Each structure stands twice: as structure tokens, then as C-alpha cells.
Amino acid sequence: MKIRHRDSDSGKIQLEMTPMIDIVFQLLVFFIMTFKVVAVEGDFNIKMPRMSAGGAPSDQLIPPLRVRLTTPQDPNAPVCGIYFGQRQLASFEDLRNEVAATVGGGGPNADADEYEVELDCDFDLPYRFVIDAITAVSGYRDPSSGQIVPLVRKIKFAPPRQASGG
């Protein structure tokens, strides 16, 4: 019986690369087109059952620290009206200092869960000021270590005020 020998010297076996490169480029184009730079987002957690929102007594021993935020005349103003108790403050930095002084500086002996902040906001107040206020009362970044020092973890809203238009 004769065995046919394949002529191995006739040429290299070549893989057909074109379809693979086509698909790879299509995938690349798809991913580039759908790519979107998304900023990192974080949360401020608030526990607000219905009862405490209506002003019913909570299990908090110390009365909440009241922070009143009023709408500025200019909607693009960098700061809104801030009242801590009865005192008007000039900036959220002042609010942070006041809260830090009240709760004990946020040091190791301070109990961040012992205090609660109640935000009383105007209806028309731009929401960014609320986040600024929550940031101010939640804590601060220690400039020397870069660590976040917590101040108050419990935050709630006072019952909403009526819209200025009606």
C-alpha cells in the first residue's frame, strides 16, 4: 500500500487573522463608545421612621441640635442662612466648629451617637446647602492625619415647611 506523504515544504500554514481582528476592533469600538467617566458617589445614611418625622418623642436622651437653613436671596450664593439654635452663623465652617464644640470635638472620648441634629429647612432651599450642612455636622477631615473625624451620625429633618408660593 502506498502512503501519500504530504509535502511539508510547500508552505507555512497560515491562520486567517482578518475575521478575528475585525471582531476585536468592533468590540473595542463598542467599549470606547459606551465608556463614560462616572464620578465616585457616596451616601449619608438617615434613619427616619414616620413617627419621629411627625415630632413624636424619640429614644434620644439629649434633645436634638437644631440647625435652621434659610433660602438665600441670590440662588447662586455660596452660602445660605445658617442658624445654630438661636445664633446666626456666617459659614458651614462655623457650623462645624459649633457642633464640634458641642459634642466634644469629635475626639476619642466623644460619642457621635449620643447627639442628633435636626435640620429645619426652607421649602425652596437649594438641596446642595442641605448636603453642605450634613457634611459640616457629620465630621471633618483631620488636616494632619487626613482621617475623617466623625461628629454626629444621627441626622433627621424637621417637618417640611410650606412652599413660599403658597
Add this chain to the structure above:
Amino acid sequence: MRYKKADNELLEADLTPMIDMTFQLIAFFMLIINFTEAEQDQRIQLPKSELARPPEQPFEVALTIQLMKDSKTDQELIIYGGEVMPLANLQRVLAREREYLTRTKRSPADATIIIRADGRAKTGVVQQIIETCQEVGFEQFALRAQQEEAG
């Protein structure tokens, strides 16, 4: 004048480095692609905060309510599950979610409502959203903000 004839051999470009790079790019994009676009509407300009940190562990049950400020009408609109709706419709949608949670033997109190509100929106509307959620039985909220680099 005599010209040299070119060789008949085919010129073969070396494609290996290009394919290597292309695969690396594809791997990179596959790793960072974000399919949760429905929950991060780009029309919303989140307020910034240097203390906003991503949650250490994901919420067990999370519902995202987005509040956008329509610049044309200056009105606040809710975005829920990719659908734009007025605030009045939110209670009906949340009641449906509560039914689903109850059927899966969970309580609305176990769920967290993530509020992604535009920094220009009225705080009163955000409070109305919270009130509506409370009426349905939800009590845990997470106010979402964009992380701001310190300094």
C-alpha cells in the same frame, strides 16, 4: 535605463503587538464598564461633599429615587427605574415595591431608599419624597452626593 524588479514574496506586517494592545484595551474597558446607568442619570448634578464615601458593603435591598431639576420648566421631576414621573405618581410605584417586598418575605423597613437629588432642586421636594416613602413604610434613607477630593 534598467529597473530592478521587485521580489514576488508577499510583505507580511507583524500584527502581534497590535493585537496584544487591542486585547489589553478591550480587557481594560470590560473591567471598568458600568452597566448601572439606569441608576445614575447624567441629567442630575449631584451636590458635592468631601465626606461622602461609597458604602462599605452594598445595601441588602436598595431602591433609587432620582430627583432632577428640569431647566426648561424649572420643575422637579422624579426618575424611577428610568421613567420620568411627577411626584404624585411616586406613592403608587412605591406601593408596588412594597407588595413585591412583602411577597418575598421582607419588610419595607429593611429596604434603603437612595435619594439622588439634583443640588439645585428644592429641599422641600426632597422632604416630600421622604414623607411619601415613610407613608408607604420605608424608613431608611441614603442621601447620595458626589465625592469631592479634599483640599
